[in-house]
Amino acid sequence: MSITPKQKVYQGVLQEIRLFIEKNGLTSGDKLPSERELADTLQKGRSSVREALRAMELLGLIETRQGEGTFLSTYRQFHTVELLASFILRENHTRQDLILAKKILEKEAAKLASSGIACADIDELSAIIREKAGSPEQRHTAFFHLLFYRIDNLLLAKVWQLMEEFSGAVGSLYYEEAFYRELLKLYTSGEYLGIEELYEKQGHYKCKK
Amino acid sequence: MSITPKQKVYQGVLQEIRLFIEKNGLTSGDKLPSERELADTLQKGRSSVREALRAMELLGLIETRQGEGTFLSTYRQFHTVELLASFILRENHTRQDLILAKKILEKEAAKLASSGIACADIDELSAIIREKAGSPEQRHTAFFHLLFYRIDNLLLAKVWQLMEEFSGAVGSLYYEEAFYRELLKLYTSGEYLGIEELYEKQGHYKCKK
DNA sequence: TGTCCATGGTGGTCAGACCACCCTTTAATT
DNA sequence: AATTAAAGGGTGGTCTGACCACCATGGACA
DSSP states (O other), X not given: OOOOTTOOHHHHHHXXXXXXXXXXXOOTTOXXXXXXXXXXXXXXXXXXXXXXXXXXXXXXXXXXXXXXXXXXXXXXXXXXXXXXXXXXXXXXXXXXXHHHHHHHHHHHHHHHHHTTOOHHHHHHHHHHHHOOSSOHHHHHHHHHHHHHHHTTOXXXXXXXXXXXXXXXXXXXXXXXXXXXXXXXXXXXXXXXXXXXXXXXXXXXXXXXX | OOOOTTOOHHXXXXXXXXXXXXXXXXXXXXXXXXHHHHHHHHTOOHHHHHHHHHHHHHTTSEEEETXXXXXXXXXXXXXXXXXXXXXXXXXXXXXXXHHHHXXXXXXXXXXXXXTTOOHHHHHHHHHHHHOOSSOHHHHHHHHHHHHHHHTTOHHHHHHHHHHHHHHGGGOBOOOOHHHHHHHHHHHHHTOTTXXXXXXXXXXXXXXXX
């Protein structure tokens, strides 16, 4: 048991569990030793083992099923980041903070996506902004959802998604229709360098509360 | 106590703590009620309260100090970040996501800060990059910490800080010394438009693991 | 005024009790 | 023999209580 002097027992237990998982090549769905077994093996109290397990459970790393045992979860990438971000976003930020932060992410995603944008993507984006069945907010969400997942940076996508969800509480944040069309024009013509300028001129949320 | 049938006690406790924090407008450094008090107030066992607190602690949301109490964290302790990172940063792809996301935030902060940068700020930034007592990583953190708090967007600052903390676990990410100096030159000469170009040319982390 | 000690509070850890649930084995019934 | 029901042993879930180490405060004493 690798316990450093300042370390709490549950942290040492966490480390041992992590080592156990690695050593035994455990993967999603595999079963961990029982709480009592871990407590015995590690010579620690069962409560301390449970504290470690609860921490892991909140992180989404494990699932505990009463009567059955403790199992490794399907790994959800960035679940922890989501958790942390959700705490951060719940703090009392100003509306301006959220607006600016979200716009930055959207602008950078628009630029990053441009290098890998395909005709099919442009068609799909075009279909999104032309869709009249939903609201402008929904179109905005769908539009940037596609862009974020096109750039294949899950971290950015998740942070943006959380901001998008929280922005619903401070008023719907979307751009003028002309903005999306202009952005598509830049994509179509390959003038990706104009995106920063587009954001300077038209990158303002049509704020409706 | 809002406990749904399928929900474990520690999860309900977590929610109540979260609500308490929001309701009372608690912020970093503020003290939470004692374990015994929470157990009493929520009519749950102290162990269950501890399970919730351990989960929060692993996320770096709180710090518990023996003899003193439980406090909302200002920064995640290094050891906590290490533990967390060992669970969440498992793949190169994840690391790449983090690196890119962090750079985006830093670039945008550098640009946003430029409009309100004062001589005293430039002096302070200059002092930071000239400081030889610490490591390049520490200088990088201090440098951008100042920038993020200059733009007075707490949300961005906190999101970046989270990324900065985790990036320590994937290898130290900082720029060549010339980058910081060049950025300061741009600030000094007021050529803020050159920042995007600077990032194109020199905005690459000097990755050392 | 400064130092020391006692008190009351804090978190830290563990043992134990008992409950609900699950799966396997054994026994009873058809 | 096949099916169903009950028992047994294990799992996690929750709580209580005991005791420890540490901290801050207040009172007593020099």
